[in-house]
Amino acid sequence: MQRFREICQRDLPIRPWAEDRTRRLPGLNPVEPGDWLRVDDAYAAQMGYREALLADRPGAVLALDEGARPAAEELLDVVLDEIAGKPGFVRDGDQVTCPDGRVVAIDRAAPLATCGRLVQEDLVLLEMRPGRDEHLLTGAVLCFPASWTLAEKFLKSLTLIHTPVPSYSADLARRVQRLFDGLQVGRPIWRANNLIYGNPDLHQPRSEDDRREDAADGPRWLRVERQCLRRLAESRAVVFSIHSYVVPFESLGVEDQAALA
Numbered sequence: 001m002q003r004f005r006e007i008c009q010r011d012l013p014i015r016p017w018a019e020d021r022t023r024r025l026p027g028l029n030p031v032e033p034g035d036w037l038r039v040d041d042a043y044a045a046q047m048g049y050r051e052a053l054l055a056d057r058p059g060a061v062l063a064l065d066e067g068a069r070p071a072a073e074e075l076l077d078v079v080l081d082e083i084a085g086k087p088g089f090v091r092d093g094d095q096v097t098c099p100d101g102r103v104v105a106i107d108r109a110a111p112l113a114t115c116g117r118l119v120q121e122d123l124v125l126l127e128m129r130p131g132r133d134e135h136l137l138t139g140a141v142l143c144f145p146a147s148w149t150l151a152e153k154f155l156k157s158l159t160l161i162h163t164p165v166p167s168y169s170a171d172l173a174r175r176v177q178r179l180f181d182g183l184q185v186g187r188p189i190w191r192a193n194n195l196i197y198g199n200p201d202l203h204q205p206r207s208e209d210d211r212r213e214d215a216a217d218g219p220r221w222l223r224v225e226r227q228c229l230r231r232l233a234e235s236r237a238v239v240f241s242i243h244s245y246v247v248p249f250e251s252l253g254v255e256d257q258a259a260l261a
Helices: 043-056 066-083 111-118 170-182 254-260
Strands: 062-064 090-092 095-097 103-105 122-127 136-141 189-197 221-231 238-248
Touching: 043 111, 062 066, 062 111, 066 111, 066 122, 066 136, 103 111, 111 122, 111 136
Parallel strands: none
Antiparallel strands: 062 136, 090 095, 095 103, 122 136, 122 238, 189 221, 221 238
């Protein structure tokens, strides 16, 4: 029997199905200053899992096109600036002590891996390349995929990334691209989604041909993703960040369970 890691938060700060600001699609909201990257009560456990994945499966959780290296290096600096104002992070030269006590070396030769060892968020770089009319996925640290695989999406356009999504029509693709084109530096936005899983593991890669099974019988867990879009000032790349929350379905109130069911 496959063993799963159960790393859960004590509660959910976001209930996408129950809040007007997130329930109505596309459910976009401005990110308040200092609230792009979050540290919650699952930080130590999630970071321990991220460390293990980065050490044992780097080919599965890391990807970087060499042309995107300037954007990745800029992203590392932005992450370092953001966490400098958060409790528990202490920078001393080329290393950072994290809220769980780990000391992370700032490795500028591996900017995405360094980011992945500092923060709970997965971070995806999307860039507009010459001659293209859509952003491409040019780099990522993706330790906690929710039913997708980095290798399948790497260097693909937004439309091709969303191939398995039936509702991702040509009209929606144009609207999403306009959103990316109009994203302003210093004005990040966020949305959230929710999915029910039959196991709590955060690392759930799945190919486009491998559909996720419904979790109708047995234990269930609710997974909520807080997804942010942020424009980098120098490279103009867009960062798609994902903060994952997982709680047992049974821990939700009766009204929430009924709404999600």
